[in-house]
Amino acid sequence: MPRTSSAPASAADRPARAVRRAMSDRDKEERRGEILAAAKRVFARKGYHATTIAEIAKEAALSYGSIYWYFDSKDALFHELMESEGQALRRHVHEALATPAAGSPEAPFRAAVQATFEFFEADRALVKLLFRDSYSLGDRFEKHLFGIYEGFIGDIEQIVADAERRGIVVDHPPRLVAVSVAALIGQIAHRRVVTDDGLPAAVVADFVVSLLLNGLLPR
Amino acid sequence: MPRTSSAPASAADRPARAVRRAMSDRDKEERRGEILAAAKRVFARKGYHATTIAEIAKEAALSYGSIYWYFDSKDALFHELMESEGQALRRHVHEALATPAAGSPEAPFRAAVQATFEFFEADRALVKLLFRDSYSLGDRFEKHLFGIYEGFIGDIEQIVADAERRGIVVDHPPRLVAVSVAALIGQIAHRRVVTDDGLPAAVVADFVVSLLLNGLLPR
Amino acid sequence: MPRTSSAPASAADRPARAVRRAMSDRDKEERRGEILAAAKRVFARKGYHATTIAEIAKEAALSYGSIYWYFDSKDALFHELMESEGQALRRHVHEALATPAAGSPEAPFRAAVQATFEFFEADRALVKLLFRDSYSLGDRFEKHLFGIYEGFIGDIEQIVADAERRGIVVDHPPRLVAVSVAALIGQIAHRRVVTDDGLPAAVVADFVVSLLLNGLLPR
Amino acid sequence: MPRTSSAPASAADRPARAVRRAMSDRDKEERRGEILAAAKRVFARKGYHATTIAEIAKEAALSYGSIYWYFDSKDALFHELMESEGQALRRHVHEALATPAAGSPEAPFRAAVQATFEFFEADRALVKLLFRDSYSLGDRFEKHLFGIYEGFIGDIEQIVADAERRGIVVDHPPRLVAVSVAALIGQIAHRRVVTDDGLPAAVVADFVVSLLLNGLLPR
DNA sequence: AATGAATGAGGATTCATTCAT
């Protein structure tokens, strides 16, 4: 995987073709990762349907047919990409939660939301993938990709359920809360990618946390 | 609401071809509406890309060359559909707001949220259109369709800005609040269409309102 | 069907494109027939696998995609071709048998063999289709196309069984006899198409009849 | 017979890759034979076109680039396979003829037919190769492979011509007779492979001999 | 000798769009 686990690298810092050819003894797994990274960039740029295998190949500095040496189909490539991106996201949030947060009882929640937001801020391509392209597959989305969301939402659900049990937050159906949290972060992040709201990331993250914790009514 | 109804008419209960030809003095506008309604059903069923013009024509009981007499292209048809659906949504919310809500100062806000949610509950096809297919157009989405969202979000923004001015809700960037509200309602409604959360619509609507107004922390 | 039932037309006598365009109100069924005829020529010329849809289209003076207006796939086109050719063959033989043959009791048998041979002689493309290309489909052949042979072989089997019942020919498993007859005629005809044996058709036909009836040993 | 046996060895009972590397001094010729045997199995199973080089390599427990060290192309491999199989067949028949048959003057003929039939019965893969796949090459078949048949048919032709000269059988163009004999045996054997006629091999062999020698009319 | 990654030409199929009738 090209991105290190906790700080997603920008799409720009990939070695040029010439460099890669010199290290052609690389592992097959690494080459797969390169293709996935290339595909991620192209998918983010053009969207799933407008992306052709030829373009991915070009971006990966490989020939057309080579893609098929590593992946069974465009669909399979996309699915695997979503899978690995989803896992990277979850890993990032887990790591944020693992660092014990001081202060208020809702601190872990706050940390998780901020970690997620950060992750999205740092990887605009991922945001497009998750909140635009994933829907483009129609039925194929609902079957396979939903599982990916479920994992992430399940993670949040546990935090929420735990917080409810300890009386930190009010009782609501935990899954509904989890979906809401994910939706809010995701959609706001997506909007920031598509349109420029001109607000600093920190402000937006604080807003999301505040909205979720305190609501709109004054206390 | 111009849409025939929230329960789309079956394709069967339209007059047969021969009969229809007899009333060829019908308004072109009505025929356009029939095609849009047919397209809505098919798009919702299969998604934008998997839908063919031939299928829309069949659903509309027209020969498929005829679609082009009414619409310039598949894209144009879809865009117009989104446009009219977006307007219907806004109209519905406006109507809800026009009816003066009694009680608490946040009542109009509550009413707007509930009206939106109701509207989505009553029209699953619309939800799929807005929150799945609209993304399928890639760039074309970001250029044109975003305008449709903007209208709706602008409406909410005004309500929010007004409420902030009157001290009913705490100060946040109003547009951010509006986007959050729209995102929350939209995503939760979409999820209910795709997966069955088993919860009654009223419960979910109350939850959304409560989350937005009170947040998760106990008061 | 381009070929009239009893005398298969040569592949050369097809009207030019210009003519066909002038009668564009022709029936869809006729156009299908034209495509089938074009496909027959190309398949015979190049073999199933070496034939491309583009080539069939060109031969039929149609554009690429038009073929798919009439047929679902290359396979379907080929299968339908085999089906119709098989039926034409059977029809031809039936007609020959319907004409009561005078003379010796084995006359009907002789007539059937000669009719089959004639039919093959007159349509070299058909011979290639049946005895070369039909095998090229691999499994798909064994499933569908075998049915076509069975029909023809079943016809012969009935003649044989009848002749055995009446003591005209010696008792053998009738199906085995039928298969032998078909194999002999088919293979010899095929060989004449591929290599030139320099023998007149009538001589060969007589030989086949004689071999089947009298065997090699002198009487 | 160079072919390992008429019951092709399972792919499993060949030594594992590591072991084979230890005996890398094996004759190139033997390795070629292994590949041919593997190819024969795969071709028979899937047909010429559906067979990929990769599959042959896998069956031969070789990496698939290696095939090209032994053969120039898929076509060349197939041609050589046909060549060697054709020779094996001829050798088998020659051996049968070398054993002087007692009794009737037509005994050698009878022996040759039966030997051929036996050979086909014992090697279903060969039958598929000769009577199905050989046709799949289209033009390339007619040019090269026909030569293979010619050899076999030439052998039969000599037997026939000799018998005619000695007055054992009636005079017919010997090549035509030879083709008939080959066609009959081949097609009947092929049919037994594809469909199950339920008849014992001996019965069918006797039938073929009887039909060829005595014909269908009672004597 | 052997490997298997890389290549890219080739071909079937789909479908939005046009247009003659």
Added chain:
DNA sequence: AATGAATGAATCCTCATTCAT
């Protein structure tokens, strides 16, 4: 207005073949 046949660009995928190691 309506039809539906015709078009052909677009794109996925396969697989024989090459070649660096």
